[in-house]
Amino acid sequence: MPVQWIVIAVVVFVVVVFIALTVKIVPQQRVGVVERLGKFHRLLNPGLNILIPVIDQVRLYHDLRIQQANVPPQTVITKDNVQVQIDSIIFYQVVGPEQATYGISDYVYGVRNISTATMRQIIGKLELDETLSGREKISTEIRIALDEATEKWGVRIERVEVIDIKPPLDIQEAMDKQMKAERNKRAIVLEAEAAKQDMILRAEGDKQSKILKAEGDKEARIREAEGLGQAQELEALGQAKAIQAIAEAERARIENLRAAGLDESVLAYRSFEALTEIAKGPANKVFIPSNAVETLGSLGAIGEVFKAGKSEK
Amino acid sequence: MHAWVIWLIAAGILLVLEMMTLTFYLLWFSIGAVVAALVAAIAPDAYLLQVIVGCVVSLILTVFTKPLSRRFRAARGFEDAGIELIGRKGIVTEPIEPGQYGIVKIGGDTWSATSSEYQAKDEWVRVIKRSSTRIEVEKWEEFY
Numbered sequence: 330m331p332v333q334w335i336v337i338a339v340v341v342f343v344v345v346v347f348i349a350l351t352v353k354i355v356p357q358q359r360v361g362v363v364e365r366l367g368k369f370h371r372l373l374n375p376g377l378n379i380l381i382p383v384i385d386q387v388r389l390y391h392d393l394r395i396q397q398a399n400v401p402p403q404t405v406i407t408k409d410n411v412q413v414q415i416d417s418i419i420f421y422q423v424v425g426p427e428q429a430t431y432g433i434s435d436y437v438y439g440v441r442n443i444s445t446a447t448m449r450q451i452i453g454k455l456e457l458d459e460t461l462s463g464r465e466k467i468s469t470e471i472r473i474a475l476d477e478a479t480e481k482w483g484v485r486i487e488r489v490e491v492i493d494i495k496p497p498l499d500i501q502e503a504m505d506k507q508m509k510a511e512r513n514k515r516a517i518v519l520e521a522e523a524a525k526q527d528m529i530l531r532a533e534g535d536k537q538s539k540i541l542k543a544e545g546d547k548e549a550r551i552r553e554a555e556g557l558g559q560a561q562e563l564e565a566l567g568q569a570k571a572i573q574a575i576a577e578a579e580r581a582r583i584e585n586l587r588a589a590g591l592d593e594s595v596l597a598y599r600s601f602e603a604l605t606e607i608a609k610g611p612a613n614k615v616f617i618p619s620n621a622v623e624t625l626g627s628l629g630a631i632g633e634v635f636k637a638g639k640s641e642k
Numbered sequence: 643m644h645a646w647v648i649w650l651i652a653a654g655i656l657l658v659l660e661m662m663t664l665t666f667y668l669l670w671f672s673i674g675a676v677v678a679a680l681v682a683a684i685a686p687d688a689y690l691l692q693v694i695v696g697c698v699v700s701l702i703l704t705v706f707t708k709p710l711s712r713r714f715r716a717a718r719g720f721e722d723a724g725i726e727l728i729g730r731k732g733i734v735t736e737p738i739e740p741g742q743y744g745i746v747k748i749g750g751d752t753w754s755a756t757s758s759e760y761q762a763k764d765e766w767v768r769v770i771k772r773s774s775t776r777i778e779v780e781k782w783e784e785f786y
């Protein structure tokens with residue numbers, strides 16, 4: 330009986346191991362490299378796979394997802410001779426499982442080393458300020474160099490990112506100082522600008538007010554002069570009209586007198602009347618102007634003449 | 643305790659293990675154990691026979707896994723964005739001289755690219771070949 334049990338145990342064990350090695354389920358995004366008697370045979374794709382246990386052997390599995398590797402901080406010297414500590418991270422992906430197996434012994438280590446070396450080379454070509462802000466440039470520069478190296482490894486480095494750049498302490502202090510100075514400069518410039526604006530605005534206001542005042546004055550004066558001119562004009566017109574009226578009246582009077590038949594004798598008589606009027610005044614003495622006497626005389630003469638004229642007629 | 647009961651218990655345990663671990667071959671063992679239980683019900687004392695029948699059934703089932711696996715293979719898996727590059731449109735970010743490598747950007751990733759003719763910066767190109775890390779491109783023309 331024990332013999333029978335031993336046989337049973339052996340058979341079961343062998344069969345279990347055989348079947349366990351035959352059926353291989355490979356999860357998605359993983360791939361196995363199968364060797365048949367030591368030679369590369371095929372790749373195990375995700376899903377259910379059947380192997381022949383005695384002659385096939387799975388050498389190793391590769392993860393096809395993008396993997397990350399942190400590169401420990403490196404001291405790198407920039408173009409302007411500043412030592413900076415660079416902390417970077419690499420994203421890489423196995424794209425050729427055969428090459429990743431047979432092309433290089435340890436691709437993770439290789440990827441790390443090549444990235445670090447290339448990074449160092451590229452940073453060495455850049456100035457410190459460029460390294461701090463030139464992510465795009467670094468990734469572009471690094472691309473060709475890395476692809477050239479990893480072509481035979483079946484690994485593609487997707488990107489190399491600089492996580493952290495630590496300049497030395499004194500440089501950092503200098504940078505801080507520079508920053509402060511920049512800010513200060515900006516503040517001072519702004520203040521000066523404000524003062525300038527203020528002055529300009531004030532002057533503008535002043536100018537405007539003065540101009541307005543002058544304008545007002547001018548306007549007032551013009552108006553005044555206009556008023557004066559108009560008034561004078563009107564006055565003159567009035568006077569002219571008055572003079573005209575007086576002259577008219579005078580003319581009418583003369584006309585009337587002429588119509589009434591005014592002659593020397595009437596005049597003489599009137600003058601006498603006037604004399605008597607004068608004599609009636611409160612003064613005791615009446616000075617008769619000599620020419621009045623003469624006039625009287627002449628009047629008499631004229632009267633004679635007239636009389637003579639009449640008698641001749 | 644009958645032999646077939648033991649076989650059935652073993653089959654159940656194997657099935658549960660299969661469901662928990664998803665190795666797939668335990669399923670065949672469990673079916674083999676069920677067959678062995680049937681044999682045990684007919685011939686309760688022939689232990690070796692039972693074991694051998696169970697093992698043979700398991701082996702046969704395992705061999706028949708292959709056509710089954712083909713059927714499963716047809717099912718859609720996860721498509722990696724980086725795998726299907728051929729025919730895709732990219733934009734040149736570093737000019738490509740013939741025989742030298744330039745850089746082409748395809749959907750957010752930068753690739754070293756070579757081409758048979760000069761490609762200027764900001765040109766649209768089509769991927770025509772791909773090795774593991776490099777691609778070959780040509781001018782993008784609409785009449786394809």
